[in-house]
Amino acid sequence: xxxxxxxxxxxxxxxxxxxxxxxxxxxxxxxxxxxxxxxxxxxxxxxxxxxxxxxxxxxxxxxxxxxxxxxxxxxxxxxxxxxxxxxxxxxxxxxxxxxxxxxxxxxxxxxxxxxxxxxxxxxxxxxxxxxxxxxxxxxxxxxxxxxxxxxxxxxxxxxxxxxxxxxxxxxxxxxxxxxxxxxxxxxxxxxxxxxxxxxxxx
Amino acid sequence: xxxxxxxxxxxxxxxxxxxxxxxxxxxxxxxxxxxxxxxxxxxxxxxxxxxxxxxxxxxxxxxxxxxxxxxxxxxxxxxxxxxxxxxxxxxxxxxxxxxxxxxxxxxxxxxxxxxxxxxxxxxxxxxxxxxxxxxxxxxxxxxxxxxxxxxxxxxxxxxxxxxxxxxxxxxxxxxxxxxxxxxxxxxxxxxxxxxxxxxxxxxxxxxxxxxxxxxxxxxxxxxxxxxxxxxxxxxxxxxxxxxxxxxxxxxxxxxxxxxxxxxxxxxxxxxxxxxxxxxxxxxxxxxxxxxxxxxxxxxxxxxxxxxxxxxxxxxxxxxxxxxxxxxxxxxxxxxxxxxxxxxxxxxxxxxxxxxxxxxxxxxxxxxxxxxxxxxxxxxxxxxxxxxxxxxxxxxxxxxxxxxxxxxxxxxxxxxxxxxxxxxxxxxxxxxxxxxxxxxxxxxxxxxxxxxxxxxxxxxxxxxxxxxxxxxxxxxxxxxxxxxxx
Ligand code: SF4
Numbered sequence: 223x224x225x226x227x228x229x230x231x232x233x234x235x236x237x238x239x240x241x242x243x244x245x246x247x248x249x250x251x252x253x254x255x256x257x258x259x260x261x262x263x264x265x266x267x268x269x270x271x272x273x274x275x276x277x278x279x280x281x282x283x284x285x286x287x288x289x290x291x292x293x294x295x296x297x298x299x300x301x302x303x304x305x306x307x308x309x310x311x312x313x314x315x316x317x318x319x320x321x322x323x324x325x326x327x328x329x330x331x332x333x334x335x336x337x338x339x340x341x342x343x344x345x346x347x348x349x350x351x352x353x354x355x356x357x358x359x360x361x362x363x364x365x366x367x368x369x370x371x372x373x374x375x376x377x378x379x380x381x382x383x384x385x386x387x388x389x390x391x392x393x394x395x396x397x398x399x400x401x402x403x404x405x406x407x408x409x410x411x412x413x414x415x416x417x418x419x420x421x422x423x424x
Numbered sequence: 425x426x427x428x429x430x431x432x433x434x435x436x437x438x439x440x441x442x443x444x445x446x447x448x449x450x451x452x453x454x455x456x457x458x459x460x461x462x463x464x465x466x467x468x469x470x471x472x473x474x475x476x477x478x479x480x481x482x483x484x485x486x487x488x489x490x491x492x493x494x495x496x497x498x499x500x501x502x503x504x505x506x507x508x509x510x511x512x513x514x515x516x517x518x519x520x521x522x523x524x525x526x527x528x529x530x531x532x533x534x535x536x537x538x539x540x541x542x543x544x545x546x547x548x549x550x551x552x553x554x555x556x557x558x559x560x561x562x563x564x565x566x567x568x569x570x571x572x573x574x575x576x577x578x579x580x581x582x583x584x585x586x587x588x589x590x591x592x593x594x595x596x597x598x599x600x601x602x603x604x605x606x607x608x609x610x611x612x613x614x615x616x617x618x619x620x621x622x623x624x625x626x627x628x629x630x631x632x633x634x635x636x637x638x639x640x641x642x643x644x645x646x647x648x649x650x651x652x653x654x655x656x657x658x659x660x661x662x663x664x665x666x667x668x669x670x671x672x673x674x675x676x677x678x679x680x681x682x683x684x685x686x687x688x689x690x691x692x693x694x695x696x697x698x699x700x701x702x703x704x705x706x707x708x709x710x711x712x713x714x715x716x717x718x719x720x721x722x723x724x725x726x727x728x729x730x731x732x733x734x735x736x737x738x739x740x741x742x743x744x745x746x747x748x749x750x751x752x753x754x755x756x757x758x759x760x761x762x763x764x765x766x767x768x769x770x771x772x773x774x775x776x777x778x779x780x781x782x783x784x785x786x787x788x789x790x791x792x793x794x795x796x797x798x799x800x801x802x803x804x805x806x807x808x809x810x811x812x813x814x815x816x817x818x819x820x821x822x823x824x825x826x827x828x829x830x831x832x833x834x835x836x837x838x839x840x841x842x843x844x845x846x847x848x849x850x851x852x853x854x855x856x857x858x859x860x861x862x863x864x865x866x867x868x869x870x871x872x873x874x875x876x877x878x879x880x881x882x883x884x885x886x887x888x889x890x891x892x893x894x895x896x897x898x899x900x901x902x903x904x905x906x907x908x909x
Contacts, residue, residue, distance in 0.1 A: 239744050240619055240719050244858045249839045253491060253504035255465035255511050257572075267860045272846070296740060298620045301653065301719075302858060303837075304555040305463065306571035327623060327655050328555060328569050335573035384587060386449045397573070398476070401581045404444050404451060408583055411443045411453055 223337045225394030229318050230363040231291030233355050234282060241295060242302035243329060247311040260307055261314030286358050294351055295322040299340075300329025309336045319364050321371065323348045334387045335397065339364065341371060341381045350377065366392055430694035432591050433660055434626045437566040437691065441549045449585050455548040456565075457578050458534050459486040459521065461512040462839070463553030467576035468515040479582045481520040485543055488512060488526060489533045491839040494802050494829035497526045505840065519579075530673075532805020532831045535559040535773035539643065540807055542672025546661040546688040551578055556773050556855065557656075558649040562642035563669075564661035564691045566626070569650065589655045590700035592625035593693075596633040598708035603889040605783070606641035607775060607853070607872035609633065610648040611713035611723045613705050619721040622654030625701065628693065629659050633707055639668040640779035647774045648855050651720040660692040714760050714885050715857050715870040717748035722857075723870065724760060726887045732756035751859050752867050753847065760885050763869070767850035768799040768880040769862070770873050771829075772836035775853035776804030778811050780873040785817045787877035787891055793825035794883030800827045800842065802834040826880070838863045851879040 251263040268280045276283045282290075293312070299322040300308060309332045312320070318338060323345045325333075333340045341364065343351070354360055354377060364371050366388060372378040390397065401408075431439075444451035464486075471478070478484060491505040500506040509526075516523040524530035530537055535556050538544040544560045550567035551557060553575040560567035570584065578584055596609060614621075627649050634642065642659045649657030659665075666685050669675045676684050711725035722745070724731065733745035733756065749756065754763070770776070770784050781803065793799045801821050803809035809831055812818055818828050835842040836854040838861070844850045846865025853876050854861075857868035871879065878888040 237743075238747070239740050242719075242856075242858045244837075244856070244861050248860055248864075249837050252462050252839065253502070253508050255469070255508060257466045257469075267864055272864065298623070298653065301619065302555065302856060304553060304569040304571055306466075306553075306573060309571070324620060324623060326653060328571060332571035332573065335571060384448050386446060386585075397585060398474075398577050398580050401451065401577065401583060401585070404583075407444050407451075408453070408581065412582075415453070 223394045223396060226318060226337055226339055226366055226391050228363065228365045228367070229291070231318065231361060232287070232289055233292045233294050233360045233362050234287040234290035235294045235352060235355050236281060237296060237352065239296040240298045240301055243300055243305050243308040244302055246300070246308040247305060252305060252307055257310055258314060260311035261316070264311040264315045289316065291316050292319045292321065292362050292364070293317050294348070294355055295320060296348070297322065297324045299325050301326035304328045306332045306335070309333055309338055313338050321348065321351065334391060337391065337394065339366065339391060343371065343379050343381060347379045430696040430698070432693040432697040432699060433564060433628060433658060433691050434566065434591050437547055437549065438588065440547070443583055449587060451583050452549060452586050454551050454578050454582055454584055455483060456538070456543055456550045457484045458538055458550065458552035458557070459484060459512070459575070460490055460534050460552070460554065461488050461508045462490045463572050464515065464575055465508060465511045466572050467579060468519065470576050471579055476580045478519040478521065478579045483582060484521045484579070486512060486516050486521050487524040487531055487534050487537055490833045490837065492526060492832040493840050494832045494834045494842060497830050497832070501841070529806050532808065533773045533776065533833055535647065536777060536804035536808065539563065539639070540672070540805060542669055542675030545669065545675065545684070546665060547691045551584065555650045556647050558654065559643050559647040559773055561646040561649065561657040562639060562659050563665055564659060564688065566656055566658070568656045589626045590624055592622060592627045592654070593699040593702040594627050594629050595631040595702065595704045596629060596707060597631045597704055598633065598706040600633060600707050600710070603712055603874065603892060604707065604710055605872040605874065606637060606644040608710060608713045609707055610645050611715065611720065611870060612707065612710045614648070614652050614721045615713070615723045616705065617652065617703065619651060619719050620653045622649060622652035625654050626656045626658060627652070627654045629657060634659055635662065638779060639664060640777045643777065644774055648720065651855055661688045712872060712875050712888055714875065716752065716754060716760070717745065718751055718857055718859050720855065720857060720870060722748060726760050726875070726885060728760055730754045730756055730758045730760070761887065762884060764849065764884045765851045765869070765879050766797060766848045767844050768797060768876050769802070769835040769850055769852040769854065770800065770876050771802030771804065771834050772854035773804060774855045775873045776802060776808065778808050780853065781808065781812050781817050782815070784873040784877040785820045787874050787888055788824045788826070788881065789820050791824055791881045793880045797880055797883055799825065799880040800829060800835060802829040803831050805831050835862055837861060844868070851876045851885065
């Protein structure tokens, strides 16, 4: 996993609540057995017309957002299906940070497994960012060590993030590797459980 | 053990599965890992690349459901779907995992076969790369959906890092009127409190209404916990649970079973246990529900009308309602019963168990599907299908003009050839009415199996209780007994 420490980038806005993972990556693209190459299908049904042409009314098709790496979104972003393909698509498209007032649980988890940083800010702060992002070329700097988001023009917000997840993201650590360091504890647990639950615990 | 402090059932299960605890994260042991073809290939691939094995293949069980065709499952015409199905079979063979493949009598939707086979048991931790894993909470198991990286993590370590969720008690009180199913209860609950009200919580459903529910109904309730944002749903195990499990293939047998029952009885919240949040939901005035929008919280009573976005105070909600109505092609103020349907789908892990099919069949018996309506019944598993055929349900559906299909997810997410064409409407017993869920431009209305059956007969939404009342009157006349409505 690529570490994320400090990130500076162009902000794209998606002004909708409850954006679900079916929207982020429609199911017809879930049949692939690889992890890469999902960016081209991100928000497919919004991004393209039924004829397959880019839909000019969809924000990510506006030239001003070309190259955006920070997505500003609304409440309950990433709800619905557990498909990690949603995160793979956002990442592959070029996003490294998503800012919203709230995220759906599984999506939030999936982000951290892939080096995408979901940042929860207060509804007021997010409203303020939406106002500021109306300006073309609006950029933000996210500092994971300091846990801050700022635009160099007066907006500064601090965000909370679980310390362990932060550390893993800062160092680009693989979860499985971390867990396997606890092998002795896992083995001991299995021995104890088996003694008590030999019937259920096959 | 934490002494005499009263604990919720969630805390009891959680504490028992703690392997390592850091300041903010817990490494939880996973008792059962269910696997399907769509969210697992990348996980197995990474295992192979990193030279790791599956730690406990015997605690892992796989099936194929999401993209199997339901007309002829052996004729997978989509080459990419075929690759995925084949890849799962190969991975299961390589890593020694039991698989209910397309030929197996156990095959079906992952959340239907887990309980059916007795793999789902009270007190277990259960995960699957699918958000509706919450279904298994109906048995008093802590069950939740995970992403593909986590699937890989569980395969490799049989454990999962989790932050401790908060607890939310949902007490369901009052008396359900006839025709009001578990589906209506959960849709009504989400409509009341919103699609995000469970985020960060594990919900425990309690109260007399839940105690009176069958296992099938409890599964429907827990299934849709995720639509309220909750990580998991829970119902305390009781006699209904134990009766359901007795004799199932993987459930303990004989004296072992009785010993387990004694342990399972303890998986209930203690008197005085503290929850982070509590709500009480009275269902006495609840009617059968129909969704009008593009998330499961956008539902109303069948006697109601499509709401006016202007009636929402919150500007963000107002815009969401406007966008939903534009997508759904509906005008504010339209009576729900005036909305026509072209498709009816009875299926999915929410409502494709035997009891769901029985209820739908009760409505359909002796009637015909309205002209211009395409209606599908897709049983949730091979076993459900066989039982329905034995009970004569298949004949009732087929005689009425329904298509009778092979088990799979089918039109719930339309990854196989079953989908709804753009702009057309579907009364669906599934769990998600998101834009494009049942096909690009498809308009989904979530309902109970009885309401879906009634819509198939009428060609538009209709209060199923009207049909049931007609039946009662007829039967009353036959038996010469008076019936009050
Ligand atoms: S039936 Fe639908 S919700 Fe259930 S597992 Fe299949 S696709 Fe998911």
